[in-house]
Amino acid sequence: MNSNSEIKSLLQKFVLNQCTPDEVNEVVAYYKKNQLTVDFPTVEDIQNLLGEMPKMDKKTADDIFKNILSASKEENTVIEMPQRKSNFRKYISIAASIVVLLGIGFFYKQSLSTKTAVKEFDFKSTDIVLQLENGETQILSEQNSAQVKDEKGNIIGNQNGDKLVYENSSDPEKLVYNTIKIPYGKKFRLQLSDGTFVHLNSGTTLKYPVKFIAGENRQVFLDGEAFFDVAKDKKHPFIVNADELNVRVLGTHFNVSNYHEDASTDVVLVEGSVGMYESKEEFDAAKNTILKPGFKGTFNKENAKISTKAVITDIYTSWINGGLTFRNMTFKNIITKLERRYNVTIVNKNEKLANEKFNASFKEESIENVMSYFNEIHGINYTIKNNQILIK
Known part of the structure; x- marks a missing residue:
């Protein structure tokens, strides 16, 4: 110094x-x-x-x-x-x-x-972290198996590789929450106690009850992106809270993308029916936005307005199987998604690129192949060194 x-x-x-x-x-x-x-x-x-x-x-x-x-x-x-x-x-x-x-x-x-400690989770780490209700944390390794226990030592879940399954045997008097955090470069699967299956994308945090309680809504809290295959239960609506937006279903397949740096929260419905409404309000089927299959609902975080349009749902769910799709997306947003997907740092010194929009689709490609595509098709020059990409 x-x-x-x-x-x-x-x-x-x-x-x-x-x-x-x-x-x-x-x-x-x-x-x-x-x-x-x-x-x-x-x-x-x-x-x-x-x-x-x-x-x-x-x-x-x-x-x-x-x-x-x-x-x-x-x-x-x-x-x-x-x-x-x-x-x-x-x-x-x-x-x-x-x-x-x-x-x-x-x-x-x-x-x-x-x-x-948990709020400041480093998404660029390599660990999948599970936080229990009492604040204790447990590292989940995709190469191993582990048991998840409550504060009394009872087994409440079993993890095997990239999947964690919660038991449905206990009958709690109050809601007890676990929180799972997925770092950049990784994905994870979660089966909740009611049988709902959740695919978690990289850079995602999900807070959820260890066991849902009879007579109450099944509510979880999402920061990031997840695909939900919700177990049907007409008596207990399933609600995904994405900060200022609630997504309400009874049993369906849908994707929610709610990264804090994005200007909007997107909900893409594959099957069934989904209700979208502000989290500070009560659900009203007559007034709130109801999505139909094949539609995307977009919640603008700045003005709290919801808009809908027909989409090809595969574009928004391909990440589950390793796909990566950009549609009319600015390069600065593409950079953010690439950093999350591959756990790399990208420095863009070509300011003209930032707001240019691109279309591209990839299957299970390496970051080297993705960058090579942008270089060959769009003439974007770059270098890769020590997990850092410099765009000239």
């Missing part, structure tokens, strides 16, 4: 708990070497940075900062006072900043680890 801009950039990452282990060591080593000889941020600067943490509310940030200041009082008193009065305020501020910066990572992790 030689320039002030590099120092400030790294300090901000440190305060926001975004540093890699190597970068943390670099920050600590830098402080040890330079201590009272450089212009560090003040305590007020640190407070401002804390206020910018995107996933931390103000009260939590204030509580953490108070703990840091409280814990750092003794350390501040042992710092030697400078000889010149004119530098007194600056040195005290610097000393406090050092203690605060080196303490924030610890207090931040200690006070929020139980709340954010």
